[in-house]
Amino acid sequence: MNKKIIIERKKLADKTGIDIEKYLTEEVMSKAADDLEACTDFIFTLIIPIAILNVVFIASAIGLANLYNSTLLGVLFFISSLIISIAGGGLVGLKYALSDLINGINGLIIYSFGIAKEICIFKESGSKNSTYSVPDVFKLVIYGVTLPVIETFLVRRLFILGSLLYWFVEKAVFNITNLLTMAIEKAFKQKAAVPESYDPNNTVTSVDTTAKGSRTVSILTSVSKMVDGFSKTALEGVLVTCNILAVLSVIAGIIPIVILLIIFKYI
Numbered sequence: 001m002n003k004k005i006i007i008e009r010k011k012l013a014d015k016t017g018i019d020i021e022k023y024l025t026e027e028v029m030s031k032a033a034d035d036l037e038a039c040t041d042f043i044f045t046l047i048i049p050i051a052i053l054n055v056v057f058i059a060s061a062i063g064l065a066n067l068y069n070s071t072l073l074g075v076l077f078f079i080s081s082l083i084i085s086i087a088g089g090g091l092v093g094l095k096y097a098l099s100d101l102i103n104g105i106n107g108l109i110i111y112s113f114g115i116a117k118e119i120c121i122f123k124e125s126g127s128k129n130s131t132y133s134v135p136d137v138f139k140l141v142i143y144g145v146t147l148p149v150i151e152t153f154l155v156r157r158l159f160i161l162g163s164l165l166y167w168f169v170e171k172a173v174f175n176i177t178n179l180l181t182m183a184i185e186k187a188f189k190q191k192a193a194v195p196e197s198y199d200p201n202n203t204v205t206s207v208d209t210t211a212k213g214s215r216t217v218s219i220l221t222s223v224s225k226m227v228d229g230f231s232k233t234a235l236e237g238v239l240v241t242c243n244i245l246a247v248l249s250v251i252a253g254i255i256p257i258v259i260l261l262i263i264f265k266y267i
Contacts, residue, residue: 009143020144035107053085084253095242106231113224
């Protein structure tokens with residue numbers, strides 16, 4: 001895990017007084033396994049369409065070579081078909097692989113909101129002098145629970161490949177967390193109907209716990225729903241983009257193949 005995140009996690013834990021490690025339970029690991037199970041097949045999902053298309057094109061190349069009695073045609077046909085198999089097939093595989101990855105990470109982030117709500121409710125039902133920042137709690141959950149379980153699961157299942165995949169996931173989750181933190185802060189500003197109850201730093205105390213507890217849960221719930229909706233929209237965008245690029249790749253690959261067949265037919 002990135003040292004910057006480890007240092008930030010320790011600062012947040014000291015600042016909020018939360019022992020985040022106690023939330024690294026078997027239940028959380030089980031949730032990670034459920035959400036990330038399909039992600040472990042990322043490479044296989046990516047490669048399978050390419051492999052299938054290559055087998056088809058190799059067989060076709062052998063058939064054409066025999067039909068026209070030209071090894072050169074078979075070789076040129078296979079080389080031309082690589083555009084379709086690698087670009088087109090790769091994009092189809094990437095579409096499904098990214099779908100699994102986005103859904104898995106989204107599921108864990110939504111689950112993290114649940115843990116954050118649980119911590120906030122617990123804090124607000126405690127000492128009247130309890131003071132903490134809701135955005136800080138959420139970041140602490142991501143840095144102290146979500147990322148560690150993702151790293152543990154991926155490395156345990158994919159070894160070195162898992163470490164590489166986690167590096168990309170960590171970068172994405174880190175940036176998403178910063179955006180979500182700003183969204184939570186903005187939501188607090190919008191929900192702060194009573195001026196004296198609003199703290200510019202979004203600090204929540206356990207004074208009037210019922211009202212503030214309800215507000216905190218409401219805000220985290222609304223932001224988590226926003227994340228879920230945005231994730232689905234982003235996923236749809238990714239799938240449409242991959243489909244369009246795959247079709248363009250197939251077209252780009254078919255053109256040289258057709259030209260090649262025409263040339264050999266009339267030579």
